[in-house]
Structure formats: structure tokens, C-alpha cells
Amino acid sequence: MRNTRLKKDSEPSRIIQILKAGMWAILSIFRMAWGFIRIIWYWLERIFLVVLLLWLTVGLAWWLSQKPSLYRDWLLAESVLPEIAFSWETVAIKNIRNHTWTTDKEFTPGYYDATYNIADLEKVYYIITPFSDRDWPAHTMLSFSFSWGQHVVISAEVRKERGEDFDALKGILNQYELMYVIADEIDVIKLRTNYRKNEVYMYPIDTPKEKVQELFRTMLIRADKLSREPEFYNTLWNNCTTSILMHANALRTEKLSGGIYRILPSHSDEIVYGAELIDTELSLGDARAYYRIDESARAMTDTVDFSDIIRKPIR
Numbered sequence: 245m246r247n248t249r250l251k252k253d254s255e256p257s258r259i260i261q262i263l264k265a266g267m268w269a270i271l272s273i274f275r276m277a278w279g280f281i282r283i284i285w286y287w288l289e290r291i292f293l294v295v296l297l298l299w300l301t302v303g304l305a306w307w308l309s310q311k312p313s314l315y316r317d318w319l320l321a322e323s324v325l326p327e328i329a330f331s332w333e334t335v336a337i338k339n340i341r342n343h344t345w346t347t348d349k350e351f352t353p354g355y356y357d358a359t360y361n362i363a364d365l366e367k368v369y370y371i372i373t374p375f376s377d378r379d380w381p382a383h384t385m386l387s388f389s390f391s392w393g394q395h396v397v398i399s400a401e402v403r404k405e406r407g408e409d410f411d412a413l414k415g416i417l418n419q420y421e422l423m424y425v426i427a428d429e430i431d432v433i434k435l436r437t438n439y440r441k442n443e444v445y446m447y448p449i450d451t452p453k454e455k456v457q458e459l460f461r462t463m464l465i466r467a468d469k470l471s472r473e474p475e476f477y478n479t480l481w482n483n484c485t486t487s488i489l490m491h492a493n494a495l496r497t498e499k500l501s502g503g504i505y506r507i508l509p510s511h512s513d514e515i516v517y518g519a520e521l522i523d524t525e526l527s528l529g530d531a532r533a534y535y536r537i538d539e540s541a542r543a544m545t546d547t548v549d550f551s552d553i554i555r556k557p558i559r
Contacts, residue, residue, distance in 0.1 A: 310418040312474035319404045324355060326426040328468035333363050335464060340396070341427035348439040354431075364390045365457045370488075370516055371397075372445045372509065373436045380508035381412075383436075384485045387429055387446070388460050395551045397432050398463045399425040400487035402477050415479035422477040422487075424467035430550045437541035437554075444538040447513060447531070448558050450523035455495050462491050485509040523558050534559060 314325075327338040342354040367389040374382040385399035402410050403423040414420065425432060436442045449456075466487075475482065486506050493499045500519060505512035517528045524531050537554040544553050 310476070312418075312421050312476045314421075314471075314474050316421075317406050319406055319408065320353065321351065322401070322403045322423060322425075325423060325471040326467050327471055328464045330461075330464075334359055334361050335461075337396075337426055337464070339426075341425055342431050343427075343435075345431070345435050345439050348435065360390065360394075360396075362457050362461060364392060365460055366391050366453055368449045368451070368456045368459060370447045370449055370513070370522075371433065372447075372513060373442045374510040375442070380510050382508075382510035382512075384488055384509050384512060385432065386459075386463070386488060387433070388456065393551075395429050397425070397427050397429055398460075398467065399427065399432055400484045401425050412479045415477055415483075418476045418478075420477040422470060422475045422482055424463065424470055424487075426464075426467060429554070433537075433554065434541060434550060437538040441542075442538060443536060444541070445513065445532060445535050446537045446554060447516065447535050448523040449516075449521050451521065458495055459491055462494060466491070480507055483507065485512060526559055 321343060324339050324341070326340065329336045329338075336357070336359045338357045339355045340358055342356060343351040344354060345351040365388055369387040369389070371385045371387060372382055373384070383399075383401075385397055387395055387397045389395050401423055402415065403421040404410065408420075410420070433444065433446075437444050477483065483506070485502065489500055489502050489506065498519070500515055502512070502515060505515055513522070513532065514528065516522055517531065522531060524535075526534060535556060537556075541550070541554055544550065
């Protein structure tokens, strides 16, 4: 009886010992596997960092090796650069663009030369053209008005090669040159209002004539420099809006920062309005509605003066 009782008492302890031994075996296997995984991860992590560093080094070397050029197979609409010559208070501009557009892609090329007296400049307009119905990307440019009714637009733009379309990522990677288009309003503005069907806002800027004239002069100087010393367009720091900011801030003691509007400028009128540069007593929302010009541009006939119709009385 006693031996039978001892056997019965020892069976649970054996089971417990077996379970403990199994658990220790499993734990030992897990520890070994975890140690192996950590070793593998350690080397994979370093291999990944080495590959990433090599990729970044090669990419940076390629990016730095890119050189801007004046000589490529340019898109016809952007193939001719303006040339500028100053003589005292007058400036002679060669290759002012006045393409006649029939669609957003088709046009009859046109250029002419003209000489202007900078002292006749009276006003400048800030123009914003949002891309399609997207809220933030946009093109910006300036239109200068002379006392005798002439208007000249200066627009910093991507200079594309044949077969190229604009891509914001490519614009970061030195894939486009920068150009300053000097053109008639009926070319660069009507292209956007009537053929690309963009919204266009045209704000009169409240600034002394002397500042308008100096702004015009500095933009022409850079346009002429770009015709001899090419630069890359950059989506982040060398685009249409940063170019305008650079010229405007050179004439201001209180600089316009631009912020996110440097690369997403469809609402950059907030900065201009906040700096009290828009010549209006309207609220910003009312000014946007009032100075939107694309609908009136599309409604007009070819017999009326385009520049007169798109200009609304200052309110």
C-alpha cells in the first residue's frame, strides 16, 4: 500500500519536471533564435545604411554634375530669349513676345522690338493663375503699365525642351532652365484666360512710381543676364514667385517672407494684401472676386482692347 501511494505522489512531480524541462528547452530555442535574428538585423541595418549612403552619394554627384545650358532643342514657344540694352533712362528690349494663340498648344509665333522710357512707367499689377481647380499650385507674374497705355508683362517661367511637360519633381532635380518671358498681355494673359481656361486674378499694386520703375529695371537686368548666363529653374527656391519676391524685397525694408506661398502661391495674395500692397479698400475675399479677370476676358470680342477690359477701376 505504501509503495503504491509513493508512486501516485511522484507522478505529478515528474510531469511538472517534464513540463519545466520542455519550457526551458523552448525558452532556450527562442533565445537562440532571437540572438540569431538580432545578428541578422544588425548586419541588414548596416548594409541598408551603406546602400542608402552610396545611393545618396551617386544621386548628389549626378545632381551637382548638371549644368544649365542656352543650347537645347527648345519648345518653339520658348525658343527665343529677350535681350535688353539700357541707355540712360531708356531701355531697348529685343524679342518681346506676342504669340497669337488659337488653342492652348497651337499658335502663330510673334516677336517685336521696342524702346521704352522707364520714367513713363506708372503702375504694376500682380497676377496669380491657379493651375486648374487645384487649390495651391499656381503661376505668378507682373504686368507693368506705361502712362501712354502700353503694358508689358514679365514672367519667370520654365524653359522646356521639345516633348517635355512640366513636372514639379523634375523641377527639383535640375531638369529645366529658367527664363524670363517679356510679352504682351494678349499673349501671356489671354493664353491662360481664354485657352487654358484658368482662373486669373490681377491685383493693382499700391507703390510709388519710383519703386515700380526700379522693379522693372531690376527684372530686366536679370532677364538679360539669363540670356547670357543660364540658371536652373527650381520648384522650391528658383521659381516664378521666388523671383518676384527677390526683386520686390530688394526694394523693401520690411521683407515679404512668402513662406509656403513660395512654392504653392495660389493664395499668395494673402501676403500681398497683409502687407497693404494691393491698391484697394475691399476685404481680401471681395478683392479676389472683384479682381478676377478670366470670365470677362473670355466674354469679350476680338474687336475690343484686351488690356483695357481686364483692368477694373480700383475699389
